[in-house]
Each structure stands twice: as structure tokens, then as C-alpha cells.
Amino acid sequence: MKTYKVNPVAVKAPSRCGLDNNIAWEKAEVLCDFNSPWDKSAVNKIEFRVLYSKTHLYFSFKVFDNAVYVDRLDDTYNSINNSDRVELFFRSDKNLNPYYCLEIDPTPRIMDFRAKSDKNFDFNWHWPAKDIVVESVKTENYFKVEGAISLSSLKTFKLLNDGIIQTGLYRAKYRKQADGSYKPTWITWVDPKTESPDFHNASSFGVLKLE
Numbered sequence: 001m002k003t004y005k006v007n008p009v010a011v012k013a014p015s016r017c018g019l020d021n022n023i024a025w026e027k028a029e030v031l032c033d034f035n036s037p038w039d040k041s042a043v044n045k046i047e048f049r050v051l052y053s054k055t056h057l058y059f060s061f062k063v064f065d066n067a068v069y070v071d072r073l074d075d076t077y078n079s080i081n082n083s084d085r086v087e088l089f090f091r092s093d094k095n096l097n098p099y100y101c102l103e104i105d106p107t108p109r110i111m112d113f114r115a116k117s118d119k120n121f122d123f124n125w126h127w128p129a130k131d132i133v134v135e136s137v138k139t140e141n142y143f144k145v146e147g148a149i150s151l152s153s154l155k156t157f158k159l160l161n162d163g164i165i166q167t168g169l170y171r172a173k174y175r176k177q178a179d180g181s182y183k184p185t186w187i188t189w190v191d192p193k194t195e196s197p198d199f200h201n202a203s204s205f206g207v208l209k210l211e
Contacts, residue, residue: 002206089168
């Protein structure tokens with residue numbers, strides 16, 4: 001499995017993730033290994049970083065894109081699902097029973113849900129609000145989504161085991177079509193080797209390894 005080494009950092013529980021520079025992101029390894037196995041369109045650069053402290057896991061997506069699309073019809077999950085976003089999936093084992101999904105758009109709105117294999121989604125489930133902080137910033141050339149997740153919640157859901165977090169990292173990029181509609185390009189860290197786009201697959205996960 002692909003592995004990302006997560007370096008430690010000495011910070012207190014965050015008030016604003018890393019956007020106010022209270023996290024030393026330069027200590028994190030930069031992961032840019034993203035592609036779309038199902039689409040020949042060029043994939044803009046994505047920089048992903050992770051750090052951890054005694055209390056939290058911190059993540060950062062920096063997505064280079066000057067044509068970001070956000071569906072602003074409303075704030076439902078359907079609207080988020082039709083928008084550019086980044087995604088993190090966590091699992092305890094390859095059986096995917098259950099696994100946990102965080103899909104975050106540039107505003108940042110969160111679509112969080114619990115799932116089981118065969119795309120059995122529970123949208124009534126939410127990551128405990130006290131255990132997650134997410135923020136974002138958008139410029140002309142990129143958007144950034146940063147977050148902090150308590151280690152205690154990862155342990156509660158049996159997602160942190162011996163310093164290992166089995167994780168899927170993804171991006172949905174919506175492109176405007178000739179008829180004015182938007183269609184997604186699906187981008188992933190780990191190629192699941194599926195004929196059509198499918199992140200909800202055991203083969204699409206890699207490993208975050210806490211050093």
C-alpha cells in the first residue's frame with residue numbers, strides 16, 4: 001500500500017487549524033502524487049500535507065485551480081456533491097464495515113457520513129462536532145482546505161491502530177461542458193484499478209503512518 005509518513009508537531013489543540021500559521025506546515029512531507037486513471041484530462045497540481053500532535057491529526061489540501069466550481073443552489077449534501085471538493089475516507093480494515101467519509105468543498109461545507117461496503121451510506125451519521133475543525137481559503141489560483149481531527153475520535157472509531165491510519169485521498173473536479181452543465185473528473189492518490197471511477201473500494205486506500 002502507498003504510505004505517507006506523518007511527522008509530529010508540538011502544537012496545542014487548534015482554534016483555526018493552520019490558516020493562522022499556528023501549525024508549522026513546513027515540517028510536513030508534501031504529497032503531490034494524484035492522478036485520474038479514468039480521464040485523460042490534465043490534472044492540476046494538488047499538495048497534501050499531514051501532521052499530528054498529542055491530541056490531533058492536522059491535514060491540508062492545496063488545490064491549484066483557477067476555475068473552481070461550487071454549486072450554490074442550497075447547503076444540502078446534494079449541492080456539496082455537485083461541487084469541486086477534496087475527500088478523505090478512513091477505514092479500520094479492508095472489509096469496509098464500516099468506513100468513514102469526509103468530503104469538503106472550498107467554502108468549506110462538509111459532507112460527512114458513515115458507510116459500509118457496496119456503497120451503503122448512512123447520511124444521518126456525522127463526525128462529532130467537538131472532534132473536527134475545518135477551514136478554507138480561496139484565491140484566484142488555488143483553494144486550500146485545512147482541518148484538525150482529534151486522535152481520540154480516530155481511536156473511538158478504531159481508525160488509528162499502532163500509529164497507522166488507513167486512508168483514501170481524493171478530489172472531485174467539476175468541468176463545464178458545452179451545454180452549460182458540469183461533469184466531474186475523479187482524482188485519487190491510489191489507483192483502485194477499477195474500470196469506472198470508484199473511490200468506495202478497498203483498493204483505493206493507502207496508509208498514513210505516524211512517525
